[in-house]
Amino acid sequence: MKNIDSLGYVFTDLHLLQQALTHSSFVYENDSSMIDSNERLEFLGDAVLELLTSDFLYVNYPKLSEGELSKARANMVCEPSLAEHARKLDLGKYIILGRGEAAGGGTNKDSILADAMEAVIGAIYLDGGLEVARKFVNSLYTETGLNFQPIADPKSTLQEEIQKSSRDPIVYTVIDEKGPAHQKEFTVTVAHDGKILGKGIGKSKKDAERQAAEIALKSYGK
Numbered sequence: 067m068k069n070i071d072s073l074g075y076v077f078t079d080l081h082l083l084q085q086a087l088t089h090s091s092f093v094y095e096n097d098s099s100m101i102d103s104n105e106r107l108e109f110l111g112d113a114v115l116e117l118l119t120s121d122f123l124y125v126n127y128p129k130l131s132e133g134e135l136s137k138a139r140a141n142m143v144c145e146p147s148l149a150e151h152a153r154k155l156d157l158g159k160y161i162i163l164g165r166g167e168a169a170g171g172g173t174n175k176d177s178i179l180a181d182a183m184e185a186v187i188g189a190i191y192l193d194g195g196l197e198v199a200r201k202f203v204n205s206l207y208t209e210t211g212l213n214f215q216p217i218a219d220p221k222s223t224l225q226e227e228i229q230k231s232s233r234d235p236i237v238y239t240v241i242d243e244k245g246p247a248h249q250k251e252f253t254v255t256v257a258h259d260g261k262i263l264g265k266g267i268g269k270s271k272k273d274a275e276r277q278a279a280e281i282a283l284k285s286y287g288k
Contacts, residue, residue: 111188
């Protein structure tokens with residue numbers, strides 16, 4: 067694994083970059099305890115991205131209200147937005163996939179690209195620290211500009227609708243998980259005040275949550 071010029075960052079530990087770009091399907095097909103997938107780095111990168119995006123908006127948009135900040139952040143870190151950034155960085159051609167996922171066009175799937183984007187951010191944070199990660203994240207937004215137009219984000223929309231009349235939290239729960247590591251299928255419910263509003267199925271928890279929110283929006287308030 068070599069450094070990727072389009073990232074604009076030179077890794078000291080190239081193993082971190084390789085891990086960030088290794089999809090679980092590759093690990094599953096090779097059945098090796100010596101290979102790590104990008105799932106743990108994705109988990110870390112998701113948290114780092116949310117912090118740095120919040121900071122970016124807070125510093126650069128002092129006139130936005132809390133609600134506007136939340137909506138802007140949701141638009142910036144949603145799966146389609148992250149996948150778009152990954153495509154602009156040509157990240158897809160570096161992602162290491164299993165044969166089945168590669169044959170199915172995995173390098174151009176929003177879910178895989180978005181997850182790799184988060185994993186790369188997590189890897190940059192571990193390799194270079196928070197300020198280096200901040201510089202990388204900020205460059206994504208300053209180079210491409212911000213789009214405050216609503217992006218299809220059913221989870222945020224559902225949250226906004228419910229918060230009009232209630233401050234009780236929305237709860238997403240995985241009720242079923244099946245399939246091998248590279249072909250997982252998750253079933254998720256979304257509930258509010260003890261009532262299940264919708265159920266979704268997807269190849270990732272995020273996809274299942276989005277579908278559950280979409281279904282909940284169709285029936286909410288009826």
